[in-house]
Amino acid sequence: MYNSWHNHMLLYIKGKEHDRMMLNSIEHGPLVYGTIKENGVTRKKTYEELTDAEKLQDNCDIKATNIILQGLPPEVYSLVNHHHVAIEIWDQVKLLMQGTxxxxxxxxxxxxxxxxxxxxxxxxxxxxxxxxxxxxxxxxxxxxxxxxxxxxxxxxxxxxxxxxxxxxxxxxxxxxxxxxxxxxxxxxxxxxxxxxxxxxxxxxxxxxxxxxxxxxxxxxxxxxxxxx
Incomplete structure (x- = not known):
């Protein structure tokens, strides 16, 4: 049933606001936080330090993950709910539902x-x-x-x-x-x-x-x- 589920999920996401950003998260992975130097030490940016565009993409990454998880059959959800990244869940679901x-x-x-x-x-x-x-x-x-x-x-x-x-x-x-x-x-x-x-x-x-x-x-x- 993977193909049916796949088509259903894509159509559902395309009907949402910022659909392209969510699809980008599924296809290419979530936003990678940049780094900054502070007192000579390089560290990863916090959410508050992201630009408005980066914050929007980060939010869309989370929404994409939630939509995918909510659209899964219970027996599949229990096998992938430990993932927190949309692209990882998507690939795992494909393997579980479509198989080899x-x-x-x-x-x-x-x-x-x-x-x-x-x-x-x-x-x-x-x-x-x-x-x-x-x-x-x-x-x-x-x-x-x-x-x-x-x-x-x-x-x-x-x-x-x-x-x-x-x-x-x-x-x-x-x-x-x-x-x-x-x-x-x-x-x-x-x-x-x-x-x-x-x-x-x-x-x-x-x-x-x-x-x-x-x-x-x-x-x-x-x-x-x-x-x-």
Missing amino acids: KLSQQECECKLYDDFDRFTSVKGESLHEYYLRFPQLMNDMHTTRMTMQQVQVNTKFLNTLPPEWSKFVTDVKLARNLHTTSYDQLYAYLSQHEAHATEVRLMRERFPDPVALIANNPHIPSYHTNYQS
């Missing part, structure tokens, strides 16, 4: 596998099916995985239950799957959910296609094309 390059590759493999095996769940509505699909796509997006739009759309359509077969065929003929989003496909299909539900109920009542036609001669033949 190998674990990142394993995550991508799992998501590709989840995509290949994604299918409809018996009894769920079109809306429930639609909600599950963007969750998977969002996980792939935050992991910086890319897929062609036509591949995504084809997966979305082909794993719908059999009662949607006629409408899936219609939308494939009517829409360009290279440019249409699956959100638009869902919007089109949702207009026909009542018909698809009726077909599903009839199929459950008459599992045998011959019996279905015999008892409901008005049903078009494409609704009796059962799929396994």
Whole structure:
């Protein structure tokens, strides 16, 4: 979940005052106090001896650290809360949440596998099916995985239950799957959910296609094309 957390934190900080100074602290480290000579002895400046610009940067360093710590899951916070510098916390969180390059590759493999095996769940509505699909796509997006739009759309359509077969065929003929989003496909299909539900109920009542036609001669033949 590192990529999702990373993006969320950056967007949150960018909405704050002096966001650039806080981001600078995260990327390059906190302000380094200069030194002065006093009675022949060199010592580090105190906060009161900093310039106004340096005081502002020092304050932003502290704010950046607090924001990062407050935005961490409890299990991660307990592992890094002994750090007091934003850049150190950020790097440690990346290591803990993202892991090594190998674990990142394993995550991508799992998501590709989840995509290949994604299918409809018996009894769920079109809306429930639609909600599950963007969750998977969002996980792939935050992991910086890319897929062609036509591949995504084809997966979305082909794993719908059999009662949607006629409408899936219609939308494939009517829409360009290279440019249409699956959100638009869902919007089109949702207009026909009542018909698809009726077909599903009839199929459950008459599992045998011959019996279905015999008892409901008005049903078009494409609704009796059962799929396994």
